[in-house]
Amino acid sequence: MKAKAIIPVLLMMLFCTGCWSSREINTLAITICLGIDKTDEGYLITKQVLNPTALAMQKGSDEDPVVLFVQKGENLFSALRKIATESSRKMYNSHVRVVVLGENLAREGIKDILDFFMREHEFRTDFYYVIAKGTTANEVLGILTPLESVPGVKLYLSLENSERYWGITSAINSIFLVQSILADGINPVLPGIEIISKAGYSEMENSNDAKRLQYTGMGVFQEDKLIGWLSEDEAKGYHYIIGDVGNYVEQVYYNGKDQIVCEVRDSQSKMIASCKDDKPSVCVKIKTSLNIAAVEGVLDITKQENRKILKELLEKRIKLLCEKVQKKAQQELHSDIFGFGEAIHRREPKLWKKLKDSWDTEYVKLPVHYDITVEIKQAGQISKPMFLKEGED
Amino acid sequence: MSETKITSRQIISLTAGVTTGGSVLVIGALIASVAKQDAWIGSLLTILFGIPVIWIYLFLGRRFPRMNLVGMSRELLGKWFGTIVAGSFLFLLLQMSYHIPWYMGDFMTSRIIPETPHYVIKALYIAAMSIAILYGLEALARASEIFIMIASVLFVFVMVMVAPNAKIENLQPVLENGLIPVLKSSAILSCFLSFMTISMLMIYPAHLDDSKEGGKSFLKGYFLGGGITCISILMSVLALGWAITANSRFPVFRLANLINVGIVFSRIEIIVFVIWVLTQFILSTVFFYGFIIGFSQLLKLKDHKRIVLPLALILLTMSEVVFPDVAYQEHWIVYTWVPYIFTHGFVLPVFLLVVYWVKKRVLKMDIGDNQGQK
Numbered sequence: 001m002k003a004k005a006i007i008p009v010l011l012m013m014l015f016c017t018g019c020w021s022s023r024e025i026n027t028l029a030i031t032i033c034l035g036i037d038k039t040d041e042g043y044l045i046t047k048q049v050l051n052p053t054a055l056a057m058q059k060g061s062d063e064d065p066v067v068l069f070v071q072k073g074e075n076l077f078s079a080l081r082k083i084a085t086e087s088s089r090k091m092y093n094s095h096v097r098v099v100v101l102g103e104n105l106a107r108e109g110i111k112d113i114l115d116f117f118m119r120e121h122e123f124r125t126d127f128y129y130v131i132a133k134g135t136t137a138n139e140v141l142g143i144l145t146p147l148e149s150v151p152g153v154k155l156y157l158s159l160e161n162s163e164r165y166w167g168i169t170s171a172i173n174s175i176f177l178v179q180s181i182l183a184d185g186i187n188p189v190l191p192g193i194e195i196i197s198k199a200g201y202s203e204m205e206n207s208n209d210a211k212r213l214q215y216t217g218m219g220v221f222q223e224d225k226l227i228g229w230l231s232e233d234e235a236k237g238y239h240y241i242i243g244d245v246g247n248y249v250e251q252v253y254y255n256g257k258d259q260i261v262c263e264v265r266d267s268q269s270k271m272i273a274s275c276k277d278d279k280p281s282v283c284v285k286i287k288t289s290l291n292i293a294a295v296e297g298v299l300d301i302t303k304q305e306n307r308k309i310l311k312e313l314l315e316k317r318i319k320l321l322c323e324k325v326q327k328k329a330q331q332e333l334h335s336d337i338f339g340f341g342e343a344i345h346r347r348e349p350k351l352w353k354k355l356k357d358s359w360d361t362e363y364v365k366l367p368v369h370y371d372i373t374v375e376i377k378q379a380g381q382i383s384k385p386m387f388l389k390e391g392e393d
Numbered sequence: 394m395s396e397t398k399i400t401s402r403q404i405i406s407l408t409a410g411v412t413t414g415g416s417v418l419v420i421g422a423l424i425a426s427v428a429k430q431d432a433w434i435g436s437l438l439t440i441l442f443g444i445p446v447i448w449i450y451l452f453l454g455r456r457f458p459r460m461n462l463v464g465m466s467r468e469l470l471g472k473w474f475g476t477i478v479a480g481s482f483l484f485l486l487l488q489m490s491y492h493i494p495w496y497m498g499d500f501m502t503s504r505i506i507p508e509t510p511h512y513v514i515k516a517l518y519i520a521a522m523s524i525a526i527l528y529g530l531e532a533l534a535r536a537s538e539i540f541i542m543i544a545s546v547l548f549v550f551v552m553v554m555v556a557p558n559a560k561i562e563n564l565q566p567v568l569e570n571g572l573i574p575v576l577k578s579s580a581i582l583s584c585f586l587s588f589m590t591i592s593m594l595m596i597y598p599a600h601l602d603d604s605k606e607g608g609k610s611f612l613k614g615y616f617l618g619g620g621i622t623c624i625s626i627l628m629s630v631l632a633l634g635w636a637i638t639a640n641s642r643f644p645v646f647r648l649a650n651l652i653n654v655g656i657v658f659s660r661i662e663i664i665v666f667v668i669w670v671l672t673q674f675i676l677s678t679v680f681f682y683g684f685i686i687g688f689s690q691l692l693k694l695k696d697h698k699r700i701v702l703p704l705a706l707i708l709l710t711m712s713e714v715v716f717p718d719v720a721y722q723e724h725w726i727v728y729t730w731v732p733y734i735f736t737h738g739f740v741l742p743v744f745l746l747v748v749y750w751v752k753k754r755v756l757k758m759d760i761g762d763n764q765g766q767k
Contacts, residue, residue: 345566
């Protein structure tokens with residue numbers, strides 16, 4: 001009986017030798033970055049793939065840390081698959097960090113691309129989208145980056161950093177992007193990346209190193225089509241309005257000469273829609289707390305009345321930033337990037353039903369009010385300005 | 394009728410498995426497409442609406458504490474008509490037992506291991522189901538206790554991890570389109586949640602010592618399973634928004650995609666799959682067990698275990714041909730499954746109840762067994 005039972009067990013072992021679809025790591029080409037451009041026939045794909053041999057070397061090697069694959073195709077999938085004709089390894093897409101979209105493509109619309117990314121099982125939803133401002137994704141991915149040996153990782157990390165510390169970009173993943181394209185009362189924005197070459201970098205040995213990648217402002221979309229750009233200041237204002245603010249630097253001038261520099265600790269915003277005689281309006285409440293980072297000049301910030309002045313100056317400054325971007329979005333770009341429409345939708349669903357279809361024209365005349373409160377929390381390691389003499393004020 | 398006895402705690406885990414298994418991974422999409430941002434209200438209402446349904450099941454169970462549904466319908470409706478009704482119900486059980494392996498194959502090949510043939514995955518799954526039934530109901534019940542514990546812990550873990558992505562704005566405005574779509578969605582959800590538990594009538598109360606205690610456990614299990622489904626729908630809408638939830642084939646899987654807490658807790662969506670497999674396994678095995686028990690009862694077989702293996706082969710073949718493609722399946726779910734399970738999960742027990750009352754009160758017949766009502 002026991003001997004008989006062993007036979008099926010042995011037979012079973014034959015079929016349990018491992019995963020059917022297993023792919024060993026040394027047979028994979030791990031994609032870290034994907035660039036998409038529009039061409040006449042379809043898409044031009046640029047794929048940045050990790051080069052494990054070069055990455056494993058401790059000291060610099062002759063090989064580049066990443067390998068680029070470029071292919072054309074009538075659609076994304078066929079272009080991606082065509083890479084098989086030049087790569088010895090099968091592509092693995094689950095680790096894509098950043099997708100770079102060429103500006104031409106973004107202007108023509110990105111709906112079709114998003115459908116592919118949401119459908120295909122290897123792509124997750126946690127990577128970020130950026131737009132190659134004034135250039136192609138192909139060029140952007142061709143640039144090697146300092147500090148991080150893998151350019152894709154650099155794109156990812158500096159995107160997160162510049163969102164947190166400089167406030168001109170937003171890290172936006174598939175979910176958020178699709179949500180804001182689908183909803184009627186909000187339009188998406190995506191960060192833009194530029195190739196810059198500065199004189200200061202030319203001492204590097206390699207001439208290619210003189211080129212750097214830098215995030216600059218944000219692209220504004222109407223539905224899924226890129227229609228314009230926000231400058232750095234406008235992008236900052238945008239973040240204040242939507243309340244997604246990191247540790248920004250904010251500076252104000254007192255009497256036109258004393259410069260006070262502050263670091264934003266925390267900033268929250270609330271959009272409150274209201275309705276009077278079927279006319280919608282939105283009030284944006286912003287609450288910001290800051291630390292003083294530097295005082296260039298002689299304003300004694302320890303004095304109560306000076307703090308009050310400083311507070312008012314900062315409130316004015318933030319309001320100015322917000323109004324500037326709001327004006328541009330309403331009058332120049334006609335795109336509701338802040339989600340004012342959604343705020344009305346949430347608060348006044350009945351009114352929104354009427355407005356929904358004509359929102360693009362209604363939005364342009366929507367009155368927006370600001371209610372800004374600033375709190376100054378700390379003043380750093382010193383209290384008065386270091387070189388303020390007694391009695392001088 | 395049977396010597397095998399299970400504890401009332403095992404009734405909790407079996408019911409919870411049956412309630413969760415059919416719905417947790419996929420149903421959010423359908424509910425969100427009907428009720429939009431109010432899907433969570435719909436799912437809460439479903440749990441409430443399910444209580445009277447469960448009450449009917451329990452009532453029938455308490456009147457016939459030694460029978461399963463097949464026995465009840467034969468007792469109440471007479472030999473011939475009762476057999477036809479029971480046969481129809483058994484066919485539903487059989488159908489579900491090969492639908493679930495189809496889902497398993499579909500999910501595995503579209504999300505996890507796309508190069509593996511359907512057939513292999515289903516064969517392994519059905520093999521596990523058959524082994525469970527060959528071991529007997531006690532083994533299945535004990536396994537379900539462990540499974541539900543693991544699944545609940547993992548579920549709580551996933552939902553906590555995904556919580557930072559939740560945005561309350563995704564739920565607003567509440568009741569934008571009125572109550573009707575919400576009620577509609579909860580009617581649909583009932584077909585995957587409350588009515589599924591009719592399969593438990595093949596186990597409860599025949600295999601239970603104390604059918605009153607078992608009734609409480611039945612409700613507890615129902616609340617546990619319903620709660621898991623409800624929270625999964627709520628979190629999907631909170632984190633993904635209703636539009637993406639409605640458009641995803643496996644919304645909870647996509648939801649778990651978002652998890653990124655620290656660097657440690659990321660890329661753990663496979664946990665959702667584990668939860669699904671565990672509960673799904675309880676569901677399909679309970680259905681399959683119900684079918685085998687009922688079928689051998691109709692055929693007056695002495696040992697129900699003899700027909701497990703041939704039926705397993707039938708399941709394997711049927712699971713391969715049942716749905717030609719995904720579009721057909723999605724259509725079938727809405728237009729066939731909903732009335733189908735409604736007939737068997739609601740109309741049938743209500744009909745039995747009416748017949749019972751008529752026979753007992755109007756015709757004053759001595760019917761039912763009041764032993765369980767002590």
